Amino acid sequence: MKLQKTTKKDNQSLGKLYQFIDYKKRKPFFRKPIKILMGSPINETFYMVENIVYEGKQILALKQENNLNTIVLVEAKIEDGQLKQVSRISNEFLSEIQGLFKKTI
Numbered sequence: 319m320k321l322q323k324t325t326k327k328d329n330q331s332l333g334k335l336y337q338f339i340d341y342k343k344r345k346p347f348f349r350k351p352i353k354i355l356m357g358s359p360i361n362e363t364f365y366m367v368e369n370i371v372y373e374g375k376q377i378l379a380l381k382q383e384n385n386l387n388t389i390v391l392v393e394a395k396i397e398d399g400q401l402k403q404v405s406r407i408s409n410e411f412l413s414e415i416q417g418l419f420k421k422t423i
Contacts, residue, residue: 347376347396372415379419
């Protein structure tokens with residue numbers, strides 16, 4: 319599916335062509351805070367407080383149910399519209415991503 323955006327400037331029609339799948343990948347998957355139950359080996363409950371997209375990856379800011387003062391940044395793997403896996407952000411991207419979250423949290 320392709321979306322086309324057109325604008326008029328100086329009586330000319332300008333157009334940009336967007337690939338719908340590429341556009342969708344750049345939007346946060348979770349729009350509202352949610353409760354996430356982690357399975358084995360963690361067996362903890364987290365609250366997702368923010369979701370951003372960084373370099374095509376879904377990045378979640380999570381607060382642990384027992385410790386709401388600490389925020390954990392993870393990359394979310396989403397398949398078929400469901401959260402399948404989360405993994406901690408590697409140290410090489412951590413400082414860049416923290417800067418993005420400081421603007422929103």
